[in-house]
Amino acid sequence: MTVPRVRFTFWKAIFLAIMVPGIYCTYLRFFHGLGAATHLSDQLPWGLWIGFDVMCGVMLAAGAFTLTIAVEIFNIKQLHSVIRPTILTAFLGYLLVCAALMYDLGLPWNIWHAIIMWNPHSVMFEVAWCVMLYTTVLALEFSPIVLEYFNLQKPLRIIRQFMVVLLILGVLLSTLHQSSLGSLYLIMPNKLHPFWWSPLLPVFFFISAIAVGLAMTIFESEMSSKYFGRELELPVLIDLGRALVVVLALYGILRFEDLYHRGVLKLVLVPSYQQRFFLLEIFLAVIAPFSLLLVRRIRESAQGLYLAAVLTLLGFVTNRLNVAITGVESASARYTPKWTEVVITAMFVALGFAIFGAVAKYLPIFPKEKAHIPALREPAYAEVAVPVHAGD
């Protein structure tokens, strides 16, 4: 019984070891400016905070909309049990993205300007509105979990009445948001390296978000089975793994076709700084997980799925960092994040894990062993047809 206790203090120590310098870096950032806290420059105005905290943060939150499409829209019931953790991840992810934006914006106290000073020609305008609206929708999608915990039946009934609209709105908004992060770079045809600049950028960002959504759900389920000691629902994860193979194949083929049509394919074989990062990205994101998942024995084992999911996540994190950083670097302007940037990023990751752990501990995020888990939108049919569960 002492083992979990030791593990808890170990993670607590890690958390504190990140938070303490994190607070110092926060001071540095807000009182001494971006110059003191980052290695950003006039040549590279966007760095780790945009590339990882924002771009990857949003991408890793994609599990919610991927699973919402599958479970709520397509009504694939066997995936029900994994939807709540994805919504919690997305909600937390978006809150952390907003917090990270406050660090990266030069004048964060002006962030509300986007609400009243419109420029609909700007992709950043679309991004800003998607962040605001989708965070709100996620809060509402998450609210039944809190309301259930406090047994507030009346607001619960009200929110469930609007749940279908909220779910559809959520899918719409995150579709727009995931793709718009790619659209941000459309205006840089001469600045972003041709490995990454493409008129299809929004499509690539959208498809990869779905792949990441699936991989993230597998990853989370396995992590939570390890650390919260709940039973692993392998058949569900195998389904997700199958979907992941298909999405990765689609993505890989589309990337290949795009490179071919733009005449960039020959650059893949020419050694260069960008080429190395491109090959790393394609290997991690597409080739490795796709090949692994093709093998039935791997696809149907917990460890195999976990490995493939982690590779997919690392691969698309590399992709986002390549678009945001590698692709706009030049021989005269290289960027490596300053230690303070890394600490702030680590701080947000640590906060994400800590808050997720705390919420999962107290709120009904994961299904009790083999118990009936109500969906976001309580299926009336289940209650009527299977009255055994009424006492839950």
Add this chain to the structure above:
Amino acid sequence: MQSPDGALAWRRFHLPRPTGRQGDLESNPMSKGILYDATLCIGCKQCEQDCAAENGLPYDDNIAAQEVTSAHKYTTVLTKDDKFMRRLCMNCDDPACASVCPVGALKKTALGPVTYDKSRCMGCRYCMAACPFSVPKYEWEKAVPGVRKCIMCSKRVAAGKPTACAEICPTGATKFGDRDELLEEAKKRIHDNPGNYLPHIFGETEVGGTSVMLLSSIPFSTFGYRTDLTERALPMYTYQVLSRIPDFVPLFGVLLGGVYWITHRREDVAQAEAEDNQRKGGVQ
């Protein structure tokens, strides 16, 4: 409806086209411009000094020696052997910076200058990322930073005066005037003296045309100018996607709602049947 795209043009709602030269609108007859003719330049850097004075920026021998533009230096004269070249904001006809600014802090004025309003800015630095010439600079060292760049002396221009750099130029290398007239003059100079110039007016068509135009006798790339820039106005790349969003939202929304309706219909049917069975006293 007849449109510049041709008879079958797709009319997009809510989002007017970008308004620059490549936006298929008539060029703005009021638009002013700057013509810099490197062959006339003697590298005296008077333009740098007067630009600093006009914009309240420090200027001394150290700053004069810096051959890069920065948050405290809006223009610089580059030297390569006995040749010179200026760097300053090109004040694009259809500027990427103004197009990407989510809060409209950067604006293309009718007279030509691309201006910046710090009171609107939220510091996202998208303008810096998007600018094809990497012109906007940032006050990295400040706790309350802003974007800094040449704004083509917008106040002077609005008052009918030339830019500070053009006014002080002792040789006429930097000339201020109507952009259309300056373009004609640039063409004439190349035509009259082909041995003296490259047959290229930098800024005539780059990224859809710019208010600042450059003439040189040696390749612009010598001074770090990119010669592979698209002739298309950059905001059009974004517009092609953004203008479709108002169409996309209702279509995708209905699709999602429709799929939901169909997939959950089966459930309703099953429920009705179950109730039916119960009423008949059937075994559950």
